[in-house]
Amino acid sequence: MAEPTIQNRPPRPVPLAALLTLLLGLAVAIGLFLILRDLEYKAQDTDFRQQASIRALRLEHGLAEAVNAVEIANQLFVVNETVSREQFRLFTQPLLKNYPYIQAFNFHRIVTDSERSAFEAEMRKQFAGFMLTELAGGKPVPARIKKRYIVVDFLEPMRGNEAAFGLDVSFHAHLVATMQHAAETGLPAASDLLRLAQGEADARIGFQVVVPVYRKGAALDDAGARRAAWIGDTAVIFSAKKLIEKAFGSDGLLEEGSPDVSVYAAAAAVESQLAFRKGLPPASGPQGGALLRWLSPRQISPVTHDFLVAGKPWHMMLSPAAPTAIVGQYGSFYVLIGGVLFSFLAAAYIHALVTREQRVQRLVQERTREAHLANRLLREDIAARERLEKDLQLRKRAIEASPNAIIITSAEAPDYPIEYVNPAFLHMTGYTEMEILGRSMRLLMGNDSKQPGIAEFKSATIEQRLGHAVMRSYRKDGTMFWNDLYTSPVRDADGRVTHFVAAQYDITEMKRYEAELEIRANQDTVTGLANRNLLRDRLSQALAFAARYMHPVWVVHLDLDRFKFINDTLGLSAGDQLLKQVAERLQACVRATDTVARLAADEFVLVLPERSDESSAIHTVQRIMDAAAKPYTIEGHEFFMTVSAGMAVYPTDGEDAETLMKHADVAMYRAKETGRNNYQFYTPAMNERALERLRLEGDLRLALEHRQFELHYQPQVDLCTGKIHGMEALIRWQHPAYGMVAPARFIGLAEETGLIVPLGAWVVRTACMQAKSWQDAGLGELRVAVNLSARQFTQKDLVKSIANVLRECGLAPHCLELELTESMLMDDVERAIGILRDLAGLGVQISVDDFGTGYSSLAYLKRLPIDVLKIDQSFVRDISIDPDDAAIVATIVSLAHSLRLQVIAEGVETAEQLEFLRDHGCDAMQGYYFSKPVPADQFEAMLRQGKCLAGSANIAG
Known part of the structure; x- marks a missing residue:
């Protein structure tokens, strides 16, 4: 049988070796493609995130600097009791010049309806035709009557903003809510975005930051107190576009090819709150089928950054610029193509080697070309790596060239040791790298560890969040500088915080400028x-x-x-x-x-x-x-x-x-x-009175020595028996020139000069000797009450001196009653309790004088070792005609009896008062109804006569 001709020869199957070579080559090519694409993506993603971090820090610092401008303006109202319009204008001029993104400075004053007429009249003295206005149809009209107005009182610059002067902004619900939030917290507060009336068309989106102003001297312990003390606020209106462009500065952060930036004055990407945008919005992701998406370069994910501007959340999104989003990721694609081609060529080579030896030379040449291609791709990959390394070095040099100090610390508590500082930090602090690396940043605080900013940073590191505070720091030579410090956590791929990065700004000159402004405005230079x-x-x-x-x-x-x-x-x-x-x-x-x-x-x-x-x-x-x-x-x-x-x-x-x-x-x-x-x-009259008071003070110093004082006694009568059971000793001054001087004229002098101490000791001793004398004369065991002054009560040897007097006079301790006022006891309750317990240990009686006019703290009253409550005459005077006073007296009597205390009423002058006290169970009384204070001889005659109170229960007996 003849062999078939070439034309009739059946196709041969692909050899197994060629097929295996193709599959292995494809697998290797795909593997290399995936590995290189991942490396390229990570390199580009790392570079993009570093760029995003730098822009986030710049923007946050710029916005913080803007808020700081509001706080600086607010200091004018904090430091000065009152602020004139000229002071406000001069103070804001340099700020407007230094911060071109500021549209206007305002001071909003709160004016009530009752204050409106006076306020408008006062303003018309400076601004003819001034009136409070509100917006109607976009035009200012006279403000309607309402309980409260929030008025634009101070305004700089005035030119171009005349329509806002005198405007009542309380119709703007969101702005009022922002102001109230600032007033209740005591912190700056930012508004939503609003459309500005001035500026270029693309820069008329702005926002307003307000800082509250409180009434001088008001307590600011809680939100309610701060809300009650709120009298207005300082406000600054910013152009969002100009502010953000100023924050990014002129370092090429917004140039062509840099990342696209979108900034929102909200907690999320809300287009209605878009404050700034450079480039296009972030893309939603790659489009097309699964194979196309698999082959396409990986998209760099947008970076978001959330932060607070005066308490209001802001949101920033950064994404790679469209032309550069995928640059640098085609090397892997070239490797994939080359690998696939190489695999097919290798398979073809094997196939040809098996089938046709004559194609060997051609296959060798093909492989040589492929080898050259692989070498070229390899060289391109090496070049790409070198470019990446160069870019990383550039970022490092940029950080080292930064005029502001940059510090990187470990996240290992408790010291958070420093791992890197840039040259600006070394220049700012005077330390060397060897002296600072491995140390804690507490080194910069020195012994000044009580600053509130330290607590803020401790909290920030524990909570692994952003931190910011203005602090006093100290250089190596001990000199102090003001430090505006920002910290931010650095997380690894798993989201775990491994480091903290800090940016440090020296604001000493700004602080010095603020101090100089205050001194120049308020102090004499000499x-x-x-x-x-x-x-x-x-x-x-x-x-x-x-x-x-x-x-x-x-x-x-x-x-x-x-x-x-x-x-x-x-x-x-x-x-x-x-x-x-x-x-x-x-x-x-x-x-x-x-x-x-x-x-x-x-x-x-x-x-x-x-x-x-x-x-x-x-x-x-x-x-x-x-x-x-x-x-x-x-x-x-x-x-x-x-x-x-x-x-x-x-x-x-x-x-x-x-x-x-x-x-x-x-x-x-x-x-x-x-x-x-x-x-x-x-006036001569005032001069004469003052000279007389000085003469009286000089005479008072000699009165004790010359025995010009004497005691009068006012009876204290038991309301059940009607008999005298005690008396109150009251001092009188028999002046050789002025006659009898009332205590009101010299007791205050004695307190001021310290003479009250020897004078009080004389009263105690004289009263005790008189009481003992009447006892020895058979006139009864009467209890004498003596008033103690505040200075006497705080004497260290008070108890010892009272004990010595009782021992020397031979008077039983229970016959002496010491009277103290509520205010003396409540000034230092724990100390008063200790002194009263020592006095009670002697056996003397203790009474609280003028009860009801002072603190009347029931929580302490039950702890005080007292025996008697004396109802002040201001309550007794009107008990027969004033239901409130009657209720107070009845309550005091009931309270005292429930605490097992006796009650004595002072200043009883009428029969109706006496009858009321009897009906409500009062134990005793003293007052002009029975007897005024009398000298000792007249009081003794009263005792010998057995004078009693008419109408008592056992008078007949």
């Missing part, structure tokens, strides 16, 4: 005292407070005698040194709540509020004159200086600041005319 502006502000506030609570305010005008001689003799520099020493002595002589100001040259003014009597103000001025009279040493010369002072008091000498300062100045010149080195009151 002495550091309040200047004329601050003096007028403090005096106006003191007068407003005094008018509300009916307190006097003393204004003292001081002038240095012969100061011109010092200036002319030693020169202006010596004069300035003298003024500084005088200022220090003046401040040492007054309270922290007083104001000491330098008016001009050698003239000083003191504002002394909350001094209810003349004596305290006189003593303050006398201390100042004594301090000023001490010798001064300047440039090796010792000399003496005196002052002349004039005093005026509100409201007697004037009801406004200008009048009072003028009258005090007149009085000061009178002091100069009368020989210098003295003080004068504005």
